[in-house]
Amino acid sequence: MQAKRFGATALVCGVAVGLLAACGTRHVSRDISPDGVAAEVIFPAPERAVLKEGTFPNLDNLRQVGAGVSKEQLYHLLGRPHFREGYAGVREWDYLFHFRDAGGVTTCQYKAIFDRNYLAQSFHWQPQACAERLREPAANAAPAPTPSAAPRRFAISADALFAFARADAEDLQPAGRADIARIAGELRDPGDLRRVRVIGHTDRLGNESDNRALSQRRAETVRQLLIEQGVPAQRVVAEGRGAAEPVAGPCQAQQRAALIACLQPDRRVEIVAEVER
Incomplete structure (x- = not known):
C-alpha cells in the first residue's frame, strides 16, 4: 500500500x-x-x-x-x-x-x-x-426586498466560541457549541434559504496575515459544525475578514489585558442567512 x-x-x-x-x-x-x-x-x-x-x-x-x-x-x-x-x-x-x-x-x-x-x-x-x-460583483439594482426576505443575521462572540487565539473544533467553548446548535436548528430546513455566509472577524492585535488566517479558520470550523447539525453543505460558505471590520470603540487602554477586554466585540463570528426574494 x-x-x-x-x-x-x-x-x-x-x-x-x-x-x-x-x-x-x-x-x-x-x-x-x-x-x-x-x-x-x-x-x-x-x-x-x-x-x-x-x-x-x-x-x-x-x-x-x-x-x-x-x-x-x-x-x-x-x-x-x-x-x-x-x-x-x-x-x-x-x-x-x-x-x-x-x-x-x-x-x-x-x-x-x-x-x-x-x-x-x-x-x-x-x-x-x-x-x-x-469580492463578488454587486448585484444589479433591484426593488427593495420585503421584510420577510431580509437576510437573517446571527452574531456570536468568538470568545464565547473559542479559547482566546484558538480556532479549532476542540477549542470550542460549551456555550459556543450550544449557540451553533440553536442557529443550525433555525437554518436546517432549506425552504427559501439561498445561502448561509459564515464570516470570521478578529481584533486588531497581531499582524494582518495571522488575523486573516485565524478568522478564516474560525469561520471554516463554524461552517463545518453547522453542516454537521444538518444545514445543507452546498448552501454554506466561509470567509475570514481578519480585523478589517472592527465594531469596538477607540480602546485606548495601555495595559494589554485591558486592551484585549476592550476589543472583545471585534472578536466575533457572524452568520448571515440569505433567502430567495
Missing part, C-alpha cells in the same frame, strides 16, 4: 503536474509554523517564474480556495504553481495572475502557504489590493 501511495505521489509530481518535478525545493517565506502561517511572507521575483507568462485565473475557482484545501485540490482549481517550488515536502506555492481591466491588464502575485499536513491555511497577495478581485 505504501509503495502504491509513493507511486501515485511520484506520478502527480513528475507527470500530471509537469513543472513540479523539482520536488522539495525550499520555501522563500520565513519561519512557516506547523499551522501554515509565515513569520515573514516573501514573494519570489516575478522574473523567476517557470511559467513566465502567468495565467488569467478563473475568479469563481479562486473564490473556492480556502483554508484546508489540499495540493491536489489547489492544482485542480488554479493549475500548477508558476514557480519552481515542487510538490513533496513544499510548504508554499506561488502564482503569477493577470486580470483584464478596462484600462489594460493588471498583474498580481498570489501565494498559498501549507501547514505541516500540506493543507493550505494562509493566502497572500502582492500587491495586497489584488485581494479585492475576490
